[in-house]
Amino acid sequence: MLELDRVVTTYGAVRALDEVSLAVPDGEITAVLGANGAGKTTLLRSINGLVRPASGSITYAGHDLITSRIEEVVTYGVAHVPDGRGVITELTVEENLRLGALWRKNREETTASLAAMYAMFPPLDERRSKVADTLSGGERQMLAIGRALMSRPTLLLLDEPSLGLAPRITAQIMATLRRLRDEQGLTVVLVEQNARSALSVADSAVVLNLGRVVVQGAAAELAGDAKLRHAYLGF
Amino acid sequence: MTPVNLIIYGMANGTIYGAVALALVLIWRSTRIVNFAQGGMLMFTTFIAWELVERHHQSYWLGLVVAIAAGLVLGAVVERLLVRPVENGPPLNAVIVTLGLLLALEAVAGMIWGNGLSSYPPEFSLNFYHVGHQVIYLSPNFLFIVIAALAVMVALYLLFQRTSLGLRMRSSAFNPEVARLLGVRVGRMLTLGWALAAGVGALAGVLIAGTEPNYMNPNGFDGLLILGFTAAVIGGLDSPVGAVVGGLVVGVALQLLDNYVSGDIDFFFVFALLVVVLMVRPNGLFSRRSVRRV
Numbered sequence: 067m068l069e070l071d072r073v074v075t076t077y078g079a080v081r082a083l084d085e086v087s088l089a090v091p092d093g094e095i096t097a098v099l100g101a102n103g104a105g106k107t108t109l110l111r112s113i114n115g116l117v118r119p120a121s122g123s124i125t126y127a128g129h130d131l132i133t134s135r136i137e138e139v140v141t142y143g144v145a146h147v148p149d150g151r152g153v154i155t156e157l158t159v160e161e162n163l164r165l166g167a168l169w170r171k172n173r174e175e176t177t178a179s180l181a182a183m184y185a186m187f188p189p190l191d192e193r194r195s196k197v198a199d200t201l202s203g204g205e206r207q208m209l210a211i212g213r214a215l216m217s218r219p220t221l222l223l224l225d226e227p228s229l230g231l232a233p234r235i236t237a238q239i240m241a242t243l244r245r246l247r248d249e250q251g252l253t254v255v256l257v258e259q260n261a262r263s264a265l266s267v268a269d270s271a272v273v274l275n276l277g278r279v280v281v282q283g284a285a286a287e288l289a290g291d292a293k294l295r296h297a298y299l300g301f
Numbered sequence: 302m303t304p305v306n307l308i309i310y311g312m313a314n315g316t317i318y319g320a321v322a323l324a325l326v327l328i329w330r331s332t333r334i335v336n337f338a339q340g341g342m343l344m345f346t347t348f349i350a351w352e353l354v355e356r357h358h359q360s361y362w363l364g365l366v367v368a369i370a371a372g373l374v375l376g377a378v379v380e381r382l383l384v385r386p387v388e389n390g391p392p393l394n395a396v397i398v399t400l401g402l403l404l405a406l407e408a409v410a411g412m413i414w415g416n417g418l419s420s421y422p423p424e425f426s427l428n429f430y431h432v433g434h435q436v437i438y439l440s441p442n443f444l445f446i447v448i449a450a451l452a453v454m455v456a457l458y459l460l461f462q463r464t465s466l467g468l469r470m471r472s473s474a475f476n477p478e479v480a481r482l483l484g485v486r487v488g489r490m491l492t493l494g495w496a497l498a499a500g501v502g503a504l505a506g507v508l509i510a511g512t513e514p515n516y517m518n519p520n521g522f523d524g525l526l527i528l529g530f531t532a533a534v535i536g537g538l539d540s541p542v543g544a545v546v547g548g549l550v551v552g553v554a555l556q557l558l559d560n561y562v563s564g565d566i567d568f569f570f571v572f573a574l575l576v577v578v579l580m581v582r583p584n585g586l587f588s589r590r591s592v593r594r595v
Contacts, residue, residue, distance in 0.1 A: 114482060140484040148479060156475045157468075165472050168465055169484030217483070 067092055068113070068221060068253065073122035075105075075112045082108040083119065084277040092220075095247055095254040097268035097285060099261045099299060104274040106257040110223050113255070114139050114146045126221060140169055145219035149226050153206045153213070155199040159190050162198055162209055166216030176216070183212040186242070204235035211242065221253045222246070228260045236260065240267045261299035265289040273298045306438040307556045313443040314512075315552020316450040320505035321529025322536060322544035323454065327498035329538045331474040331491055332388060337399040338379065340526030341406035342499050343506035344519060346371040348414050350507050351421055351517055361424035368503045376499025380492045388491075410519040418518050423511030446508045453504055454545055457497070461541070470494060505529075527568065528555075531575045537585025546587070 068090040075083040082105045090096045098106050111117045113124055115136040124131040129142045140146075145166070154162055163183055167176040184191035187208040193201065198209060207227055214222055224243075228236040244267045246252040258264035265271060268285040273294075281294060288294060295301055302310075321339065328336045336342075349371050350364035383402060387394040425441035461467035472480040473490035481487050509525060510516045532551045536543025551571070558570050578585070 116478065116482070136481045137484050137486050140482065146482045148482070152476075152479050154472055154476045154479060157471065161468055161471075164465070165468060165480070165483050165485075168469060213483070 068126045068255070069124070070109075070113075071123045073109075073112055073119045073124060075108050075117055075119045077108075081277050083112060085122070086274070086277070086279055088272060088279065088282075090221075090253060090255055091270075092253050093247065093251045094269040095243060095256055095267055097261075097264040097271040098255060098257045098274060099259075099264060099271055100274035101298070101300070102259070103276075105277040106259075106274055107225055108277075109274070110146070110225050110255070110257055113223060114144065140217050140219075143218075143220035145214035145217045145222050147210045147214045147222065147224040147227065149210075149229050152225075153198045153201070153209050156197065158195050158197055159201070159209060160194045162213050163190075163216050166213035167218075169217065175218070179216045179218065183216060186215075187212055203230050204232070204238075207231060207235070207239060211239070215246075219252070221255070223255045223257075225257050226259060227256070228258060228263055233263075236263050240264075243267055261295075262289075262301050302438065302556075302560050306436070307560055308553055310438040310443075311553030311556035312549050313439060313447055313552070314555070315532075315549035316447050316545075317505050317509045317512075317548070318525070318528045318532045318551050319545040319548020320450045320453065320501055320508070321525055322532035322548050323457070323541055324498040324502040324505070325529060325533040326536065326538060326541055326544040327457075327494055327501070329533070331470070331494040332380075332384065332395075333392070334384065334388075334395040334399065335530070335538075336498070337396065337526070338402035338406065339498075339502050339529070340522045341403040341410075342372065342375055342379070343502040343525075344522040345406050345410055346375060346499075346503035347421070347506035347510050347522070348410055348517065348519075351419070351510070352414070354422060355419070361422070365504070365507050368507045369500050372499040372501075372503025373496040375503075376496040377492050379499070380495035384495070385488075385491075407519045414517075414519070416519055418515040418521075420514045421507070421510035421517050427512075442511060446512070449504065449508060453501060454541075457501070457541070466493075524568070527571060531571050531578075534575060535578050535585055537587040540585065540587040543585055543587030547585075 070086055070088040072085045072087055073083050074081060074085055086109065098109060100106055108117065112119050113131060115131060115134060119132060126142055126144060131139060163180055164176060167179055170176065189205050190208055190212060193205070198206065201209060211227070227239050240263055243254055243256065247254060256264050256268060265285045265288060270283065271285045271288045272279055273281040275298060280298065281288065324339055325336060328334055346368045350368035353359040353367055354361060354364035379402065383398050384395065387398050423442045425445050427440045427442050429440050430437045461471060469485045470490045470493065473485055473487040474494070477487045506522060528551055532547035533544050535550055536547035554574065555567055558567065
């Protein structure tokens with residue numbers, strides 16, 4: 067279980083996260099919603115150590131993430147999918163994927179994971195030795211997710227996977243997340259501006275506004291609450 | 302000199318410039334710093350080898366190995382102690398630090414070994430080969446230089462392209478934040494990058510020091526740095542292959558100039574070449590993209 071307790075993260079005088087508390091149950095998809103600047107990306111960056119909270123605690127599976135080195139977080143089973151730009155464009159598709167499994171230092175597992183990723187994302191299979199720079203937006207997103215899965219994580223953090231993608235591709239990605247949860251029991255934290263598609267796969271959801279948690283509940287409930295949707299989710 | 306000989310001789314020299322350029326490129330692409338101290342670092346490691354070979358009568362090979370080892374250590378120490386603190390500051394800070402290190406190394410070398418000229422004993426003959434009555438402008442020493450430099454370049458290529466360590470190093474250079482999230486110890490990779498670069502530089506230093514008498518002097522390698530830098534810029538600063546090709550271009554161009562125009566305007570010509578390349582192709586002949594920010 068991923069637990070955040072009264073996390074405060076500041077950028078200078080700005081409180082990007084203001085006493086955020088959150089429990090992400092294992093094996094579920096938790097959507098983190100909210101407008102631009104609500105603190106969604108800061109939340110992910112606080113979890114994986116790219117920014118250090120000023121106070122509060124973040125733990126996952128018994129590990130204190132706030133005092134961990136960034137490089138260690140992946141070894142606890144936490145994998146991060148940055149937005150589309152997080153693919154290393156100078157490296158080939160296969161090199162990007164291999165990078166995800168490097169810390170495991172296990173050749174056979176890496177080979178098996180590679181085969182699994184190519185089976186899951188056939189377009190990547192066709193472009194194995196192509197530089198990632200040549201991929202389309204959707205393919206980059208697949209590569210970013212595939213690379214994260216190469217580390218065989220138990221918790222997947224996704225930062226706006228639908229950003230800049232066509233609705234059909236977004237739907238495919240959401241279906242992939244649902245399958246990973248159902249088949250492998252993967253825990254997912256899904257940060258999204260596209261609330262409608264995120265709520266379609268999420269079990270529960272959190273709405274952030276100006277760094278504070280304003281609503282928390284089952285995804286179906288949030289999706290059914292018209293007032294809430296208009297106030298914070300824009301649909 | 303026949304044109305063929307000019308090209309052979311130029312390319313032999315060019316492989317050394319290419320090695321220096323490669324050292325600069327390795328550092329530039331991982332830390333976005335032009336290591337102006339490279340000339341001083343390779344001067345210093347070459348003097349260490351010279352001390353062993355000339356003064357203590359050790360073998361050429363021991364000298365070469367010690368120089369490269371000293372380069373690896375020096376590179377790592379410089380990155381950790383001097384560069385790391387200014388790495389995230391304004392680029393000018395790093396420029397000043399590397400320039401300061403260059404001056405410091407030259408001053409210290411002068412205190413230890415004096416500021417006079419001395420010769421580095423080559424392992425192989427400097428006499429050119431003959432084919433029948435025809436002279437080929439290639440000596441056993443130059444043949445060795447070409448082979449040694451190319452061997453190191455191929456080894457580095459294999460390291461970067463074929464090993465997981467190389468993949469770690471490249472990912473750290475291209476996108477340190479993402480590399481870190483994937484569990485790569487980026488700091489170690491940068492240290493290793495500086496060490497490897499300084500090791501390649503050290504090799505180039507020993508190789509060029511034996512090419513002519515009286516090469517050894519604390520300031521004697523400044524020209525080599527300028528030629529290496531020009532080669533690196535021609536190659537685009539980002540491209541290891543470009544660095545090597547840039548070195549060959551500079552080597553051959555200088556020989557053609559010496560032969561057909563004058564040997565006295567070498568450095569004027571090199572600077573002119575640098576300016577022209579920067580005007581026509583500011584990103585070098587080998588860079589793939591116009592702007593790259595890490």
